[in-house]
Amino acid sequence: xxxxxxxxxxxxxxGSLLRRVYARFTAEAMSDDPRSRDFVVLDTLADQDADSQxxxxxxxxxxxxxMVRLIDRLQAExxxxxxxxxxxxxxxxxxxxxxxxxxxDAMREAVAERDARITGSLxxxxxxxxxxxxxxxxxxxxxxxTTAYLVAQAHYRVRxxxxxxxxxxxxxxxxxxxxxxxEALTPCSQQQxxxxxxxxxxxxxxxxxxxxxxxxxxxxxxxxxxxxxxxELTPLGRERxxxxxxxxxxxxxQVLSLVGADGERELRALLTKLLPDP
Numbered sequence: 001x002x003x004x005x006x007x008x009x010x011x012x013x014x015g016s017l018l019r020r021v022y023a024r025f026t027a028e029a030m031s032d033d034p035r036s037r038d039f040v041v042l043d044t045l046a047d048q049d050a051d052s053q054x055x056x057x058x059x060x061x062x063x064x065x066x067m068v069r070l071i072d073r074l075q076a077e078x079x080x081x082x083x084x085x086x087x088x089x090x091x092x093x094x095x096x097x098x099x100x101x102x103x104x105d106a107m108r109e110a111v112a113e114r115d116a117r118i119t120g121s122l123x124x125x126x127x128x129x130x131x132x133x134x135x136x137x138x139x140x141x142x143x144x145x146t147t148a149y150l151v152a153q154a155h156y157r158v159r160x161x162x163x164x165x166x167x168x169x170x171x172x173x174x175x176x177x178x179x180x181x182x183e184a185l186t187p188c189s190q191q192q193x194x195x196x197x198x199x200x201x202x203x204x205x206x207x208x209x210x211x212x213x214x215x216x217x218x219x220x221x222x223x224x225x226x227x228x229x230x231x232e233l234t235p236l237g238r239e240r241x242x243x244x245x246x247x248x249x250x251x252x253x254q255v256l257s258l259v260g261a262d263g264e265r266e267l268r269a270l271l272t273k274l275l276p277d278p
Contacts, residue, residue, distance in 0.1 A: 006180040006241055009248045014255050014264060014271075015158045016177060020198055021271050022155040025148045028114055037062065037070060039111060042079060042104035043149065045096040052091035058172075059156055063206065079103055115146040121273045133267040136259045151271075161254055165247035169240060170214045173251070178207045179237070179244050182217065187232040216240055 010016055029036035040060060050056035057067040071094060074080040079100030082092035096104070119127050127147060134150035137157055145153075162173030171179075181196040182188070188196075194204035208231060211217040216237035220230040233241075256264055 004245065006176070006183050006245045006248065009245045009252075010176060010180050013176070013248060013252055014268060015155075015162060015173065015251060017268055017271050018151065018155040018158060019177075021274050022151050023199070024275065025114075025118060025151060028118055029111075029148075033110065036107075037066075038074065038079075039104060039107040040152070041070060041074065042096055042100050042107075045080065045094060046101060046104055050094040051085055052088070053094065054091070056094055059160075060152075074100070077103075111148065112146060115148045118274060119147050122270065126270055126273070129266070130270040133259060133263055133270070136263065137255070158251070158255065162247060162251045165250050166243070169243050171216075171240065171244060173247075175207065175211065176244060176248055178204070178211065179216075179233075179241060182211075182231060182233050182237070183241055187220065187230040189228045190231060191228070193231060211237070 026040075029040070041056070044050070044056070044060060050059070053067050053071055054064060056062075056071075057064045060067075062070070071080060071082070075082060077099075079097055081095050081097055083095065085091045085093045119130075122130065131145070131147055131150055134147070134154045137154040138150075139157070159173040162176065166172060166175075177197045178193065181193050185192055185196060190201060190204055190208060193208070194201045197204060208217060208219070212219060216234055218232050218234050220232060221228075259267060
């Protein structure tokens with residue numbers, strides 16, 4: 001039997017759909033308020049300390065350099081503290097302060113209004129059902145949270161589950177889409193890759209940088225436009241496709257075990273309603 005492509009393995013991936021909906025919530029938040037990342041960081045730290053800035057950046061999908069500046073500012077405003085991590089003296093544990101909790105609570109109204117706007121395509125019953133299904137993907141049910149919060153937490157958890165399956169490869173769950181796109185398009189321009197992944201060119205460039213460092217992607221010159229790169233999987237990159245495909249299929253099986261086949265189909269349908277028409 002012919003081996004499935006990575007794109008085929010991801011075609012029913014709830015994780016990729018969650019990523020796109022999460023990206024929409026984040027983009028809307030940033031257009032409403034450039035400091036909306038403050039709420040995301042503070043709300044995350046209100047639930048659990050972060051072992052390091054790097055760990056928090058990975059958890060939230062925020063560029064590490066941006067995260068450093070963000071934490072510096074939140075610390076200067078008295079919202080966050082850094083304390084030396086006893087398990088790793090080179091890093092700092094990040095914690096929210098009482099002042100930070102108060103600031104987070106003050107931001108909730110704007111967040112709730114944005115949540116209602118983005119979920120406006122759902123009926124009240126559908127919104128409630130979406131929240132119930134998203135809660136099933138979390139370690140503990142959280143029925144009183146906003147849809148945006150639940151989408152974010154479900155996205156983070158699914159991504160961590162995928163990362164565990166890729167241990168030892170150097171790859172992370174966030175590379176699923178880029179590896180699938182490159183398998184289908186290679187050689188291709190960075191612009192083509194970004195379009196296929198539904199991300200901006202700078203976001204695609206950051207992922208490509210990571211894959212180049214891992215030796216999985218090579219940057220050549222596009223013969224059709226010498227100002228652009230032609231991206232191509234290396235032999236090692238093609239070899240890694242098998243591990244990524246197996247991880248994606250294993251992750252999908254775990255998601256199904258959490259929500260059930262019917263719940264997964266229902267969740268996909270509800271999340272799709274939150275995305276703009278293609």
